[in-house]
Amino acid sequence: MAERQHRKLLKHKQNTIGYLFAFSWIVNLLVFVLFPIAFSAYLSFTRYDGVNPPKWLGLTNYKIMFTLDPSFWKAFGNTLYYMFGSVFLKVFISLILAVILNNARKGMGVFRTIFFLPVVLPVVPVMFLWMMLFNPNGLINRFLAFFGIPGPLWLNSPAWSKPALIMMSLWGVGGIIVIFLAALQDIPRNLYEAAQLDGANSVHIFFRITLPMLSPVILFCVVTGFISASQVFAEAYIMTGGGPLESTTFVNLKIYLLAFKQGDMGYASAMAWFMFLIMVPLTIVVFRVFRKWLTID
Amino acid sequence: MKWVLKLLVGSLVVLLVTLSFASTRITFWHMYDSGPGKELMDEIIKEFNETNELGIEVKALAISFWDYWDKLGVAMAAGEEPDVFMHDLGNVPSRAYKGIIADLTPYIEARGMDADKLFFEVPFSMCKWEGKVYALPFETDVRLLYYNKDLFKLAGLDPERPPKTWKELWEYADKITKKTAEGEYDILGFNPLYGQSYFWIYVWGIGGTFLENGKIKVNNPSIVKALEEWVAMLKKLGIKKLQNFNAKYGWGSDAFLSGKLGMVIQVGQYGSTIRTFAPNVNYGVTYIPYPARKATWSNGFSLEVSSRSEHRKEAAEFALYLVSKEVQLLFAQKLNSLVCNKEAAFDPTLMQNPEWKLQVNALQYSRFRPFVLEAPTWYEELQKAVDEAVLKGKDVKRALDDAQKRIEAEILRFKMTNK
Amino acid sequence: MRNLSIRNIKIAIVYAVLVLLSIIFLIPLFWMISTSLKSDEEVMTAPIKWVPSTLRWDNYVKAVEAFPFLLYLRNTVFLTIINTIGTLLTGSLVAYSFAKLKWKGKRLLFAITIATMFIPGHVLVIPTYIVYSKLGWVNTYLPLIIPSWLGGGAFTIFLLRQFFISLPDEIIEAARLDGASELAIFTKIVLPISVPALVTVSIFTVLFVWNDFFGPLIYLHKSELWTLSIGLRSFQQRYTTHWNLLMAASTLMSLPMIVIYFFLQDKIVKGFALKGGSH
Structure with a gap:
């Protein structure tokens, strides 16, 4: 009896400590995060012009999305294309660069800073530069011409605009590299030493030790990468305006235009919730696949 | 402790004095956020604050053209929009329909103004909805x-x-x-x-x-x-x-x-x-x-008054001041903006500039996209x-x-x- | 001997690749600075001039005078410091709770936390704004500060949790058996060995707050409260952009970030040197 009592008490104490540690976030979540989310869920069933009280519409917004608005599906396709095109490549390249940059050898600090630069610089100048690089007479096409390859029109071509934006996103690997660099520090050094004593080569060490030890952080990067890629916006808004021929109209751009330019928050919320309902299971699948992959022995 | 008391009494006196001369404070958002445009707008508002007879004090905020719409839109949703603001001349009726902007007809009539005669027809026609005037045309272009x-x-x-x-x-x-x-x-x-x-x-x-x-x-x-x-x-x-x-x-x-x-x-x-x-x-x-x-x-900017403002009259007063001949003339002279007040636009010295004359004359061939x-x-x-x-x-x-x-x-x- | 030379070649190749990539990554910075020194006439010419014919240093003076630079700088520094402190203090506590403490509802709450990130943010702007408006916080810094002091946000918590989760349970258990309180375990044992993770979170927070544009834009109605990122917008007018001045102001705005990052990343890797051979 006493034993059970004791365990119960311990559990109670554990719960209290857990809540106390997480208290600030629970408040934040309830007031500033979940309330607005619930509100937007409600709005998705209404007409809300951003001024007058929302009017209940039932499923009308969703019905319109599925039956009356083919441009939504185009935007949805563009978004998936961009997500799958950029996330894995970006994480993969970051991982390789991070492993290379992760040693205290001379000059590495400078390299680490250089690769982080695109993340530091303000958005508008960086995009402006990319517009110039993607110019048909710009640096990229001149470089291709050097090898006799005729370069495309990039952002002005419906076929090449998305690949161009994906290329541009790779420029932002610095943000992921820094996470990997920090995570590489968490790997106990004796694991490496033991492996070296066993005569494992560096490729072996990478797959047997580095990769599994990094798996929580790799998963983090894939999941947050998915989230941010599904919400790609600024590039399209600033650089292409969604064109040419809607080839860079992403869902988030549509949501923004609806909510802010057309004052149709209800329909915008319906689109956002549709994205949520697709993205969550999709991410869970990706997460599971990756976890299985990374922890394989 | 004495000085605290003094301070309190002192500030109370100051407060009472200001309240008795009191001004009606109104807020105004616009897009002249940099360079000579901002200087001119600041000057004009200062002038208005010092000279208007109704004791109106305008507090202005200048926001970049590119961000203006988002900020104003969000503020409107929470009922925090300013009393008077600039907006898009191309879609005034959509706000009139929502009921967020005030009907300005009474204020124009109270002044005995013939607005149809005063403003260029093309931009002014964009200010009307269901026979009433919901905005004042501030600036247009061709x-x-x-x-x-x-x-x-x-x-x-x-x-x-x-x-x-x-x-x-x-x-x-x-x-x-x-x-x-x-x-x-x-x-x-x-x-x-x-x-x-x-x-x-x-x-x-x-x-x-x-x-x-x-x-x-x-x-x-x-x-x-x-x-x-x-x-x-x-x-x-x-x-x-x-x-x-x-x-x-x-x-x-x-x-x-x-x-x-x-x-x-x-x-x-x-x-x-x-x-x-x-x-x-x-x-x-x-x-x-x-x-x-x-x-x-053509496109352009309008001046609109929030229907939820407690100081609609004062806000309209200020908006009317901004489209008055004197103020519009300054905008035309200093910024070369194509103002909508005809008396200002047809100013003889301005009309001597052939580029200006061309713009003004082009207005009669011009139109907005139908709303x-x-x-x-x-x-x-x-x-x-x-x-x-x-x-x-x-x-x-x-x-x-x-x-x-x-x-x-x-x-x-x-x-x-x-x- | 032979082994050594192969190693040297390998190192040389790695360095060559890094240098090549660096050049690509340095183009934006170079171009930003080059544009910031151009005259008005050179900004819009095609083909692009990579080096201006005369260096117009006075662009920097003009850029700083175009908006209240020092005031906006002060506001930005203030917000950056206060938000970074708040995020580190509260975010790490919350993340530790999710990673290592046992409590009822933890898994559910964490799942909800992650799920919130999936809602496209644009539809939350107005509802969130309405909350702050009802609290009477609009036109103050509170909407831009309080969330940082309440856990710092889902991204921070998720990131720190992933780091904490790989800490060995044995050290924590050992300390518990020694009778250490949970708070003591957290501050005396967990935090000191998590310096790289905390530095990473600081980098992201500093950068986010420093460059945040939309928050200050919508919540602050008094230009005295504005930040550098809003000031930058004054160079883009409706039909013309003063690219040279914009780039001058952007360069001034990014330099502190580059310097801060240079020293912080050093700290991440130095943490390794100190920790080497531990656990």
Whole structure:
């Protein structure tokens, strides 16, 4: 009896400590995060012009999305294309660069800073530069011409605009590299030493030790990468305006235009919730696949 | 402790004194956020605060044009919009319909003002909805044809005789155009896809219209004909080559400023852009020639008063001050903005400037895109149809039919959600 | 001997690749600075001039005078410091609770936390704004500060949790058996060995707050409260952009971030040197 009592008490104490540690976030979540989310869920069933009280519409917004608005599906396709095109490549390249940059050898600090630069610089100048690089007479096409390859029109071509934006996103690997660099520090050094004593080569060490030890952080990067890629916006808004021929109209751009330019928050919320309902299971699948992959022995 | 008491009493006295002279505080948001524009606006507001007889004190906030709409939109949703604000002259009725802006008719009548006479008709007509005035026209603009006199000379053309007809335009353009060894455009006479040249101006230019019995119809025969001509024109120039040209002079480089474009359609403010960024370009400016009749396109900014403001009268008073002759004259003189107050715009000294005169005169040929409450951005669907016809080679009639269907779907969506 | 030379070649190749990539990554910075020194006439020319014919240093003076630079700088520094402190203090506590403490509802709450990130943010702007408006916080710094002091946000918590989760349970258990309180375990044992993770979170927070544009834009109605990122917008007018001045102001704005990052990343890797051979 006493034993059970004791365990119960311990559990109670554990719960209290857990809540106390997480208290600030629970408040934040309830007031500033979940309330607005619930509100937007409600709005998705209404007409809300951003001024007058929302009017209940039932499923009308969703019905319109599925039956009356083919441009939504185009935007949805563009978004998936961009997500799958950029996330894995970006994480993969970051991982390789991070492993290379992760040693205290001379000059590495400078390299680490250089690769982080695109993340530091303000958005508008960086995009402006990319517009110039993607110019048909710009640096990229001149470089291709050097090898006799005729370069495309990039952002002005419906076929090449998305690949161009994906290329541009790779420029932002610095943000992921820094996470990997920090995570590489968490790997106990004796694991490496033991492996070296066993005569494992560096490729072996990478797959047997580095990769599994990094798996929580790799998963983090894939999941947050998915989230941010599904919400790609600024590039399209600033650089292409969604064109040419809607080839860079992403869902988030549509949501923004609806909510802010057309004052149709209800329909915008319906689109956002549709994205949520697709993205969550999709991410869970990706997460599971990756976890299985990374922890394989 | 004594000094605390003194301080308290002192501040109370100050507070009471200020309250008794009291001013009605109103807030005002606008877009003159930098340079001479900001200086002038600050000055004018200061002047108003010091001289108005109603004891109104205006607190102003200047926000960049690019961010203004988001900030104002969000503030409106929470009922935190300012008492009086600038907005888009092109869609006043959508806010009047929502009920967020106040009917200004009584304030105009109280002043005994003949607003129809005072303001240019084209911008002022955009301020009305269901017979009432919901906004005051502050500033408008027109598109004109700018041409490079040096390129005219080089092509053996008289730089003082710009094209008057559409036919002349293309004759001149062909003479100016120069190709590179690879057959790409080095210098282009005129490019209908560059600058502020839009298909809808061409539609008006051939005498077409977007309205049929007051309803929007983007696939009526006049527009089909216009788009066929438009596409034929572009095909003649070579769409791929035009695209190359446009991509080359996209962001951050301007074909006209670089001396690579003989003629360009640009907004009336472009003259000052040329003088700043390319003082060496020797330019002239004229009406846009079109096949059937003179046509151009206007946009502009309005002044609107929040219907939820507690100080609507004072806010309207300030808005009326901003469209008064004296203030509008200052904006015209110092910023070269095309003001909507005719008395200010027709000022004799201003009219001596030929570029100004041209803008003012062009206003009588100009129009706004028709406003459609159920589909305020219908022209984007039209633009999409134009792109499909030009870039994808889609059949003109089908492209416009599809655009009409999308617009009708949008109108249906509005009706479904606005029961 | 042979082994050594192969190693040297390998190192040389790695360095060569890094240098090549660096050049690509340095283009934006170089171009930003080059544009910031151009005259008005050179900004819009095509083809692009990579090096201006005369260096117009006075662009920097003009850029700083175009808006209240020092005031906005002060506001930005204030917000950056206060938000970084708040995020580190509260975010790490919350993340530790999710990673290593046992409590009822933890898994559910964490799942909800992650799920919130999936809602496209644009539709939450107005509802969130309405909450702050009802609290009477609009037009103060509170909407821009309080969330940082309440856990710092889902991204931070998720990131720190992933780091904490790989800490060995044995050290924590051992300390518990020694009778250490949970708070003591957290501050004395967990935090000191998590320096790289905390530095990473600081980098992201500093950068986010420093460059945040939308928050200050919508919540602050008094220009005295504005930040550098809003000031930058004054160079873009409706039909013209003063690219040279914009780039000058952007360069001034990014320099502190580059310097801070240079030293912080050093700290991440130095943490390794100190920790080497531990556990």
